[in-house]
Amino acid sequence: xxxxxxxxxxxxxxISTKTPPLLMGAKYEPxxxxxxxxxxxxxxxxxxxxxxxxxxxxxxxxxxxxxxDQFFSPYSDKTVEENKLPAILLxxxxxxxxxxxxxxxxxxxxxMNQQGGCGTVGMSKLxxxxxxxxxxxxxxxxxxxxEYLQSFEGVGHLNLIKLNRLSDGNDTIHYxxxxxxxxxxxxxxxxxxxxxxxxxxxxxQNLYKISxxxxxxxxxxxxxxxxxxxxxxxxxxxMYGEWCKLIKKKLPTKQEGYVKTIDFIGTDGHDYxxxxxxxxxxxxxxxxxxxxxxxxxxxxxxxxxxxxxxx
Numbered sequence: 001x002x003x004x005x006x007x008x009x010x011x012x013x014x015i016s017t018k019t020p021p022l023l024m025g026a027k028y029e030p031x032x033x034x035x036x037x038x039x040x041x042x043x044x045x046x047x048x049x050x051x052x053x054x055x056x057x058x059x060x061x062x063x064x065x066x067x068x069d070q071f072f073s074p075y076s077d078k079t080v081e082e083n084k085l086p087a088i089l090l091x092x093x094x095x096x097x098x099x100x101x102x103x104x105x106x107x108x109x110x111x112m113n114q115q116g117g118c119g120t121v122g123m124s125k126l127x128x129x130x131x132x133x134x135x136x137x138x139x140x141x142x143x144x145x146x147e148y149l150q151s152f153e154g155v156g157h158l159n160l161i162k163l164n165r166l167s168d169g170n171d172t173i174h175y176x177x178x179x180x181x182x183x184x185x186x187x188x189x190x191x192x193x194x195x196x197x198x199x200x201x202x203x204x205q206n207l208y209k210i211s212x213x214x215x216x217x218x219x220x221x222x223x224x225x226x227x228x229x230x231x232x233x234x235x236x237x238x239m240y241g242e243w244c245k246l247i248k249k250k251l252p253t254k255q256e257g258y259v260k261t262i263d264f265i266g267t268d269g270h271d272y273x274x275x276x277x278x279x280x281x282x283x284x285x286x287x288x289x290x291x292x293x294x295x296x297x298x299x300x301x302x303x304x305x306x307x308x309x310x311x
Contacts, residue, residue: 022151024104024158024179025135025143026197026213056192057180057280059258063101063160072106072123072130080129080145090134090207093165093173097199100134100210101160101177103127107152114154116184121156128152136202136209156190157182162258164277166198166287167300172211173201176277176287179215194218194280218281230283232260232276239305240264246272246303260284266291273298 020027075083089099107127110116128149132140135148143151162178178196185191197215201208223230228238233253241247250264260276271292276284290298 022143022147023195023215023217024152024155024181024213025131025148026151026215028195028215028217057161057178057194059161059178059180059280061105061159061161062163063098063105063158065098065102066106069106069123072126075130076126078129080132083129083133085130085133087207090209093175093201093208096134096201096208096210097163097175097177098160100131101158101179103131103134104158105160107131107158108156109149109152109154110156110184111153113186114184115186115188116156116182116190125149134210136204136211139209139211154183154185155181156184161280162196162277164259164287171202173208175199175201178277178279180280196277196279196285218279218283220281223281223283232262232274232278232284232286235276235284235286236262236264236274239308240272240274240303243305244303244308 020029022028088095090096104127106122108117108121108124109128110121129145132145132148135143159180160177161180162176164176166174166176168174175198176196177199178194181193181195182190183193195215195217197213199210200212202211203209228234236250237247241250246264246266246268248265248267250262254261254263255278258278260278262274262276264272264274266272273288273290273292274286275288275290277287278284289301289303291301293299
């Protein structure tokens with residue numbers, strides 16, 4: 001007889017062999033929480049404030065650079081290939097990301113099966129070919145314009161509610177983002193959906209363009225009832241404390257807005273810092289790990305707690 005864990009692993013293995021679907025121009029995966037845990041075997045740490053997992057966001061909208069419809073006029077009769085973006089939209093990494101999502105805020109691709117609104121929504125499909133030209137040639141070679149457009153099916157509105165620049169790579173720039181969408185349905189009613197993920201930029205002909213994107217869908221029913229992997233304090237305490245035996249003394253959690261910082265003194269004598277971002281569904285995502293070097297500087301590290309279980 002299969003145990004719950006075996007069934008879960010079988011499902012994950014089946015999913016992992018499939019090519020990730022495309023959503024809003026990016027690779028898509030559901031939000032990962034961890035393996036199901038039997039009630040009597042799991043951690044005693046469990047949220048009691050269920051309502052916080054069900055509520056939508058109150059975050060301010062960041063993608064509001066397009067102030068009027070006149071911006072779209074020069075593009076109204078042009079094909080994807082004919083669209084030439086002014087350099088002013090792509091001068092800096094921040095401008096590229098904010099302008100890209102500001103343009104998509106006015107886009108919709110509702111369908112007969114995913115309906116919503118009462119007439120034209122925003123600028124309809126006009127923004128999509130403009131936004132597509134924010135992608136590098138390499139990204140466009142992976143995703144055709146038709147595939148890009150189809151990946152937005154059902155989306156009627158898009159808000160950028162979180163944006164943070166992460167550590168840069170050798171020739172890449174990385175951002176954490178959280179998106180709020182209004183999507184249509186077969187019932188003719190619209191609903192909010194939330195996604196978080198990562199946007200990667202590269203310089204192409206002295207302009208910053210998007211070279212990769214990946215989204216994870218947020219679940220509002222999982223963390224309220226199951227598991228502990230959604231909670232920053234539990235993740236640090238269990239994975240890096242119990243599994244890795246790395247924590248000698250954990251300091252109080254600091255939170256500023258949606259950024260959670262957990263510092264602890266390690267059993268090896270080093271100081272550690274783990275940074276999490278809190279999503280709209282009130283789950284915490286581990287963003288960065290740091291260890292203080294002898295000069296007092298925080299250096300980026302990567303400790304995989306799964307490796308600790310193998311020892």
